[in-house]
Amino acid sequence: MRFGKNIFYYRSYNVAIYVGLAAKGGGLLSEPILAVKGLKTTFYTDDGQVPAVDGVDFSVRAGEILGIVGESGCGKSVTSLSIMRLVSAPGKIVDGRIVFNGEDITHASEKRMRQIRGDEMAMIFQEPMTSLNPVLTIGQQLVEAIRIHRKTSKREAEAQAAEWLKLVGLPRPKDLLKSYPHQLSGGMRQRVMIAMAMVCGPKVLIADEPTTALDVTIQKQILNLMKKLNRETGTAIILITHDLGVVAEMCDRVIVMYAGKVVEEGPVKAIFKNPAHPYTKGLLASVPDLRNRKKRLYSIPGNVPKPGEITNGCPFHPRCEWAMDRCRGSLPEWAALGAGHRARCFLHDMKDGIAPGKGESHGGTAVNR
Amino acid sequence: METMLERKPGAPQPAKTAEASLWYGAWRALKKNKLAVIGACIILVFILCALLAPLLKPEGFDAENLSARLKPPSGAHWFGTDDFGRDIFTRILYGARISLWVGFSSVTGAIIVGTVLGILAGFYGRWIDMIISRLFDIMLAFPSILLAIAIVAVLGPSLQNALIAIATVNIPNFGRLVRSKVLSIKEEEYILAARAIGMKDSRILLRHILPNSLAPIIVQGTLSIATAILDAAALGFLGLGAQPPHPEWGRMLSDSRQYITDAPWTVIFPGLAIALTVLGFNLLGDGVRDALDPKMKK
Numbered sequence: 024m025r026f027g028k029n030i031f032y033y034r035s036y037n038v039a040i041y042v043g044l045a046a047k048g049g050g051l052l053s054e055p056i057l058a059v060k061g062l063k064t065t066f067y068t069d070d071g072q073v074p075a076v077d078g079v080d081f082s083v084r085a086g087e088i089l090g091i092v093g094e095s096g097c098g099k100s101v102t103s104l105s106i107m108r109l110v111s112a113p114g115k116i117v118d119g120r121i122v123f124n125g126e127d128i129t130h131a132s133e134k135r136m137r138q139i140r141g142d143e144m145a146m147i148f149q150e151p152m153t154s155l156n157p158v159l160t161i162g163q164q165l166v167e168a169i170r171i172h173r174k175t176s177k178r179e180a181e182a183q184a185a186e187w188l189k190l191v192g193l194p195r196p197k198d199l200l201k202s203y204p205h206q207l208s209g210g211m212r213q214r215v216m217i218a219m220a221m222v223c224g225p226k227v228l229i230a231d232e233p234t235t236a237l238d239v240t241i242q243k244q245i246l247n248l249m250k251k252l253n254r255e256t257g258t259a260i261i262l263i264t265h266d267l268g269v270v271a272e273m274c275d276r277v278i279v280m281y282a283g284k285v286v287e288e289g290p291v292k293a294i295f296k297n298p299a300h301p302y303t304k305g306l307l308a309s310v311p312d313l314r315n316r317k318k319r320l321y322s323i324p325g326n327v328p329k330p331g332e333i334t335n336g337c338p339f340h341p342r343c344e345w346a347m348d349r350c351r352g353s354l355p356e357w358a359a360l361g362a363g364h365r366a367r368c369f370l371h372d373m374k375d376g377i378a379p380g381k382g383e384s385h386g387g388t389a390v391n392r
Numbered sequence: 393m394e395t396m397l398e399r400k401p402g403a404p405q406p407a408k409t410a411e412a413s414l415w416y417g418a419w420r421a422l423k424k425n426k427l428a429v430i431g432a433c434i435i436l437v438f439i440l441c442a443l444l445a446p447l448l449k450p451e452g453f454d455a456e457n458l459s460a461r462l463k464p465p466s467g468a469h470w471f472g473t474d475d476f477g478r479d480i481f482t483r484i485l486y487g488a489r490i491s492l493w494v495g496f497s498s499v500t501g502a503i504i505v506g507t508v509l510g511i512l513a514g515f516y517g518r519w520i521d522m523i524i525s526r527l528f529d530i531m532l533a534f535p536s537i538l539l540a541i542a543i544v545a546v547l548g549p550s551l552q553n554a555l556i557a558i559a560t561v562n563i564p565n566f567g568r569l570v571r572s573k574v575l576s577i578k579e580e581e582y583i584l585a586a587r588a589i590g591m592k593d594s595r596i597l598l599r600h601i602l603p604n605s606l607a608p609i610i611v612q613g614t615l616s617i618a619t620a621i622l623d624a625a626a627l628g629f630l631g632l633g634a635q636p637p638h639p640e641w642g643r644m645l646s647d648s649r650q651y652i653t654d655a656p657w658t659v660i661f662p663g664l665a666i667a668l669t670v671l672g673f674n675l676l677g678d679g680v681r682d683a684l685d686p687k688m689k690k
Binding site for chain 1 (some may be wrong): 578580581582584585586588589590591599603604
């Protein structure tokens with residue numbers, strides 16, 4: 024059969040993920056597929072240096088979905104571009120390490136990075152309307168994505184492309200290969216983008232706000248598709264979003280970023296049940312709760328600071344209602360809260376934890392999906 | 393229509409796919425534009441004249457007949473004869489070969505060199521951009537015909553040198569156009585997406601940036617052929633282009649200008665030929681622009 028090889032390829036991932044799950048279930052600590060340590064990406068602009076990403080640590084295990092949340096401008100996208108080593112001038116990775124699949128790629132050659140990009144690590148973007156080339160057909164672009172990394176004939180690549188279009192739930196793949204991006208709706212294009220990112224079977228897929236530009240009915244479909252692909256192929260997904268609903272539904276673990284720094288990290292349940300950082304609490308409280316309409320919607324006072332604006336202490340202190348003197352003085356170290364849950368906040372140094380009454384008033388309860 | 397496709401697999405496609413490319417749409421829009429069709433017809437007539445000249449007038453553009461000097465238009469000589477008794481109609485047919493050749497080849501040359509320089513400047517930026525852009529600025533600081541005259545003066549007057557001069561003065565126009573287009577396309581998300589699938593710079597340039605900057609190049613190219621023909625005629629008029637006895641239209645004008653009162657047909661017809669070709673290319677060029685970029689329509 025024509026697609027035989029491809030299907031085999033695809034099935035073999037299933038096996039891999041079952042093995043992976045077994046390992047997880049058995050309590051074995053699986054080696055992270057991607058580890059980011061102390062990553063610092065700075066933009067050298069005319070107005071001075073802007074540290075968009077300022078000492079970010081996290082890791083992604085094979086087959087897991089990691090959410091990165093935060094307000095606009097907190098460095099989420101720059102983090103993802105840094106991992107792909109796609110930050111271009113005036114931006115530069117100035118410090119830290121990116122270890123992918125056991126290989127330190129922080130200073131890997133451009134040639135090596137091109138081998139990794141699209142093959143072992145892939146990316147999808149926020150705007151499906153602009154991330155496909157308008158003058159090439161869907162087929163040309165998919166075939167290109169395959170043939171950069173695989174030595175296959177054009178015909179074989181086309182067959183694989185059509186197969187992938189089917190896998191991402193697009194009807195009439197053969198006709199679709201011949202159409203141009205402008206003939207497709209946003210949701211269809213995002214599916215094409217997903218197909219394009221997945222054709223080579225990457226180990227990590229970075230999805231930078233993949234549903235933000237889509238309307239809500241399509242959002243759900245795209246998220247389901249990503250989750251399905253994650254389960255079936257074992258591709259780890261880094262899901263960058265500012266939508267906490269998406270996080271609750273999709274992710275295994277979450278990191279919360281604020282002003283270029285990670286402020287809290289933990290399993291999705293722990294974060295939603297016991298948010299430990301005041302910023303996370305604020306984020307959760309500002310999600311509208313349908314069952315409790317009387318209250319006015321909470322919003323975190325103030326604005327996101329420009330990266331590098333706050334140089335002393337915890338970056339959140341100007342907006343934090345629990346800010347103490349020491350918050351202005353130095354950056355809090357990680358406070359471990361058990362089961363991989365940790366937060367950068369001095370409140371956890373105090374014996375009684377977060378000031379109780381205040382903390383409960385708008386934490387935790389807001390999102391419960 | 394599109395959302396239906398999202399939900400119902402197998403719903404009819406919105407449009408037949410093969411007909412959807414940018415070029416097909418532009419072609420259809422062009423066919424509807426009457427002025428552009430008129431322009432294309434004028435150009436076609438001149439191209440046919442150029443191709444068929446040896447068949448229609450096998451005696452050649454240089455057949456002198458001193459007994460029939462400066463004869464007015466008649467059945468034998470449709471456009472009359474010049475001061476050597478040469479048939480002006482014949483000379484205009486052969487002249488079309490020179491003018492069209494100069495127009496097409498000088499613009500093609502300018503497009504190739506200008507595009508390469510523009511892409512280098514736009515894509516690589518920094519000092520490469522600095523050097524190339526300043527070079528363009530310097531060239532554009534001169535009136536183009538003056539620069540062309542200077543180049544021909546250095547190289548020596550001949551048709552080929554006139555062609556090189558015209559191509560050279562047109563380079564910065566294309567270079568700047570391509571540079572600005574590359575600068576904007578470079579920031580498009582699909583370029584980032586192409587890099588994210590591991591594509592090489594050279595491939596991104598050829599496969600993604602170049603095809604996307606083609607439309608304005610074609611528009612500018614069509615319009616530039618008109619000015620190139622005009623420039624060639626101007627150089628010919630000044631004696632810096634095609635040398636006698638070649639029937640270059642501008643040269644014919646200048647050679648006959650002393651007879652303008654006694655035998656006006658000697659200047660009217662070459663002048664008309666120049667005006668018509670330029671008009672044809674301008675009409676077509678405007679049509680192409682409207683077809684490729686509907687937003688620019690007045």
